[in-house]
Every structure is written in C-alpha cells, then in structure tokens.
Amino acid sequence: MCGIVGYIGWQEAAPLLIKGLKRLEYRGYDSAGIALMNGSLLVMKQKGSVSGLEEASEGLSKEMKVATVGIGHTRWATHGEPSDTNAHPHQNASGDIAVIHNGIIENYSALKQELIAQGYVFFSDTDSEVLVHLIDRIWKSDPSLDLESATRNALRHVDGAYGICVISSREPDKIVVARKGSPLVIGIGSGEYYIASDAAPIVEHTNKVVYLSDGELAVVKKDGYLVKTIENVAQEKIITELDFSIEKIEKGGFEHFMLKEIFEQPAVMHDVMRGRVRLSEGRICLGGIEDYLDRLKHAKRIVICACGTSWHAALIGEYLIEDFARIPVEVDYASEFRYRNPIVGVDDVVIVISQSGETADTLAALRTAKEKGALVMGICNVVGSTIARETLCGMYTHAGPEVGVASTKAFTAQVIMLYMLALTLSKGRTLSHDEIALNLKELSHIPEKATRILELDSQIKDIAERFKDARNALYLGRGYNFPVALEGALKLKEISYIHAEGYPAAEMKHGPIALIDKDMPVIFIATRDSTYSKILSNIEEVRSRKGRVIAIANEGDQEVSRLAEHVIYIPQSSGPITPLLTVIPLQLLAYHIATLRGCNVDRPRNLAKSVTVE
Numbered sequence: 001m002c003g004i005v006g007y008i009g010w011q012e013a014a015p016l017l018i019k020g021l022k023r024l025e026y027r028g029y030d031s032a033g034i035a036l037m038n039g040s041l042l043v044m045k046q047k048g049s050v051s052g053l054e055e056a057s058e059g060l061s062k063e064m065k066v067a068t069v070g071i072g073h074t075r076w077a078t079h080g081e082p083s084d085t086n087a088h089p090h091q092n093a094s095g096d097i098a099v100i101h102n103g104i105i106e107n108y109s110a111l112k113q114e115l116i117a118q119g120y121v122f123f124s125d126t127d128s129e130v131l132v133h134l135i136d137r138i139w140k141s142d143p144s145l146d147l148e149s150a151t152r153n154a155l156r157h158v159d160g161a162y163g164i165c166v167i168s169s170r171e172p173d174k175i176v177v178a179r180k181g182s183p184l185v186i187g188i189g190s191g192e193y194y195i196a197s198d199a200a201p202i203v204e205h206t207n208k209v210v211y212l213s214d215g216e217l218a219v220v221k222k223d224g225y226l227v228k229t230i231e232n233v234a235q236e237k238i239i240t241e242l243d244f245s246i247e248k249i250e251k252g253g254f255e256h257f258m259l260k261e262i263f264e265q266p267a268v269m270h271d272v273m274r275g276r277v278r279l280s281e282g283r284i285c286l287g288g289i290e291d292y293l294d295r296l297k298h299a300k301r302i303v304i305c306a307c308g309t310s311w312h313a314a315l316i317g318e319y320l321i322e323d324f325a326r327i328p329v330e331v332d333y334a335s336e337f338r339y340r341n342p343i344v345g346v347d348d349v350v351i352v353i354s355q356s357g358e359t360a361d362t363l364a365a366l367r368t369a370k371e372k373g374a375l376v377m378g379i380c381n382v383v384g385s386t387i388a389r390e391t392l393c394g395m396y397t398h399a400g401p402e403v404g405v406a407s408t409k410a411f412t413a414q415v416i417m418l419y420m421l422a423l424t425l426s427k428g429r430t431l432s433h434d435e436i437a438l439n440l441k442e443l444s445h446i447p448e449k450a451t452r453i454l455e456l457d458s459q460i461k462d463i464a465e466r467f468k469d470a471r472n473a474l475y476l477g478r479g480y481n482f483p484v485a486l487e488g489a490l491k492l493k494e495i496s497y498i499h500a501e502g503y504p505a506a507e508m509k510h511g512p513i514a515l516i517d518k519d520m521p522v523i524f525i526a527t528r529d530s531t532y533s534k535i536l537s538n539i540e541e542v543r544s545r546k547g548r549v550i551a552i553a554n555e556g557d558q559e560v561s562r563l564a565e566h567v568i569y570i571p572q573s574s575g576p577i578t579p580l581l582t583v584i585p586l587q588l589l590a591y592h593i594a595t596l597r598g599c600n601v602d603r604p605r606n607l608a609k610s611v612t613v614e
C-alpha cells in the first residue's frame, strides 16, 4: 500500500528520494516523508502529497541538501489517521535512528505497552513506530551490537508483515532493509544503490535489481550489499534485468495514466499473445505451464482466487474453462478462501490472479492452497512479484506497468490469458485442432476491433456528459457479459464515487428493479449472443419504468437502437470473446464521467493500487 524508497551513493539523496516517491504515489498517498543523513540525521515529513514535501524540501539546510544517504516513504493510513506525526519516517527519542515501514505489525499493541512500561514515549498512533523503539531498546541494552543485528533482533519480536528501511547516524554508511510479506527491491547502480518497494522508482536509474525474499535482511552500502536471512545466514542473490523503460511508466501525452492505459489495450493484446499464439499452426504455446499441463488437464476441479478487478477476470475464466475444457471451476474471493477452511486437495488446481502479484489476501490464498497440496498456478502482471515467485507455475500477462489505480489494461490481459489457458486445456480433450484454430483466429482480430471501439471515445464522452450527475447506476449483462457488468460498475464507483451495481440481467426482477425511475441510468450489455432476446426483454422492462437505457450493442443492431436512449456500437464477435470488447466502452464511460465530475481518476480517494495489507 505504502511506498518505500532509499538511496545510498554519491548523488544528492533528497531530490532522488522525492522523485522516487512521486513514482510510488499510486501505492498510497495520504502523507509522505524523508530522512536524510549527513553527520546527523534529519526527518522531514508531512500530511498530503509528495509535491508538498518537495516544496518543503527547498528549505533544507545546505548540509542536508548534499546528504548522499536517505530513505523516503509515502503512506496510506492503516493504523492512525493521516497526519504529520503519523507519517514516516519514525525516529527514536534521541533522534539517531529512523525507520520506514510498509505492512502491518500485528502484535504492535502488546509491544507498545511493553515499551511504554520501559519508559518509551510514542509520538504517533502507528503500529510502525514500535519498530524504531524496539531497535533502540535492543541496541541500548547491548552496545556491542551493530545496526544490522539490532534490527535483526528487533524483527524477531515482530508478528505481521513488513518491508523496512533503517538508518542511523551512529553507522552512517549503511541502510539496513528487511522484508516479510511486503516487497522490497534493491537497484544496483555504479557506486550507488537504490531501494524501493517496487521497481518503478528504480528503472530510470538502473535496470539491474535484486528482489529480497520473505525473511531476508540486507545491509546496503555505497560500495556493495550483503543479503542474509533473519537467522543471519548469508544468501546468494540473482541479479534480475528489468524489462520496462521509464517512458512506459510516464503518461505518454495522455491526460491521465488511466486513459493512457485504456488506449494501450490493443497493443497490450498483441503483447499478451506474442510468441504464444501460433496462428499458422493453429496452436498455443504457454511455456510457463508446459511442465504441468498434464496435471492441469486432469484436475478434478479448478479454483480461481483473486480480488477486485482480477476477481472479475476470474469469473470470465470460469465461464471460459468450463465452456471450452469442461473442467469444473469455482471462483472465490481470495479473502474468503483463506479464512473458510476450503476443501482443496492434491487433485485440485488453484489459480491465483493478480495484477500486482502482491495483494495480501491473494498471496495468503495461494499459501493456503499450497499447504493443502493443490497445484498452485499464477497469472500476474508484475514480473518478479511475490505471487509470481511463490506459485509453482504460471504466466505473466505482459501488460506493462499499470499506474492508474483503477485496473484496465491488466484486466483485458488477464482475460486473454484465461482464454488461451482454456483453449490449451481443451486441446486433445474437448475441442478439435480446427476448433482451436478457429478460436485463435478470432482472438487475433481482437486488437483491431478494440482499436475501433477506442475511436468511439468522443461519443462516449458525450454520453458521459449527460449522466455525470447521476447518483446511482445499474449495469446489467448475461453470460460472459455478467462479469463485465460487475467490472463496469466497479470502474464507475472506484473513480467517480457514484454508487453503481452490476447484476446478471435476469436478477433485475429480484430486487434492483425497485430502484428504477426516470433518473436511473441502466447500462445494458446487449451483444448478439445466445441470451440476446432475453436481454431485449429486460431492456423493455426498464424502459416501461422510465429508466434511462445506455446499451452496448453490435454494429447494425436496429432492435436495440429502438429501445435504448443511447447505443454504443461495437464490432461483432463470438460470445466467449466479447468481454474483451464490451469492457472498453465501460472503462471509457467511467473515465469520462469521473473527469467531468472533477475527480482525480489516477488517485481515487481511499483506494490503493496494490493492497498489501488485509
């Protein structure tokens, strides 16, 4: 949720830290702070955005402006309201140790009481502050220790999740970092090292990184780093090369990251399929699961766990896999799965889907499934993420960095992955070679059809203009388009704060119909598939109650245009593939309504891109 950066080297640390924090603001942004070290240690932190902190940093003393060691943090509140004092870094009373922390210290309350009883004074309401006092107490009780061992000993008392950076003016030549459950990456420069909670702030400086694993602690100096386990056993780490560039994480001429990411979808669709869809041979090659294909195809059942938008992709995956491969599929919210003692065993396959690869509940679901002996497979976007590393096999979506908090291109990439997976599982079992080849051909036309939908942007903006003041909205779809209705409603509520609900259209009669009046926008996904005539009847029902109908229909559909107030026409496609198209106008509609209402779409209130706490 929160973002961490650190720097040690030969350049001025403050501007580097602030730039890094800006790249991380999408992770959480109610307050921000930095600690700089040059002889003494200085902490500057405040409520609000990183730009506010940047302004304040202009007043730094000359000495601190040239400091070449520092750490920084953007906070998204979990314990304690957003405020100057609750912002990180936290310091001990003598002001010679500073700590930043991502995650949650679950036993913080007991630790805090213990420390208070020993005379420690707390300045904030955060769980994180216990860490700095704990390190201080341990170090004071045995001055022969160094910062590394004091930190290591402190972490032994801690339950919960953490990604931390610790600096001290008593040992000014190092940053001590550690992780358990919250990601941390070390970027390797020349005579300098960068630390961050994900690669976004690092990529403009170096493409060589080392990912810390859970239970590891590293001492980073300007001339080298050493990674050990919390138990003090030295670790050999592999240096990974990042494969995305800084241009990719900047807005590229669009007003918002979200809009850029919506428009990137045709290119992303190509990227997901590249090297995997062998059109001329009519086959798919999914390298990341090849060795496990037999077990996957013979699974008694597949369970898919995810959160948020990824959960909606999972629902489409359920339809696809059952439809094509005839393997029973269940979809679970990761947060429910992990706590309900699920019946899962060695004959089952559990697929976890996550854009970030760091969502705490999804990670916990993965670990639960693993413990129960299931084959665990991942579909992730962020390369090297924890979920990607902890699953036995899996596939990357290759959608590139997604910065907008509301997920768009990652969703379409996940659905394509699931489409390719469903076809792969059906090979030699339920679908013939020709049937698979036909489906692949259809898939290969999707990027071009998506491009045509994006050309409708100004029409969709006009529609948004008419509905921007709505207080509620209902999204209805059937079959493959039911999860799309859920996703359309989620997009609208996430970024415009209009209350929106998605339903299977037939369920309308069992409740939502009571809400329909002359002010209620009802968005129907009414593409021509097996339930088309049923959807038309549902539209009639809404019309007769004076509801305002916006319909997504196939080009040339006269029936729908007779019934709906506004129709967005999209190219024809087969049922299983439609979600990849129908979702795009809904993303654009939500985007335009939100911007017309003056909302900050890239950073919606109370939301975070990567939810690494429960």
Ligand code: G6P
Binding pocket: 307, 308, 309, 310, 353, 354, 355, 356, 357, 358, 359, 362, 405, 406, 407, 607, 608, 609, 610, 611
């Ligand atoms: C947060 C984000 C959503 C995302 C969900 C799951 O709520 O705001 O956009 O769908 O987490 O994230 P994941 O990274 O696991 O897909």
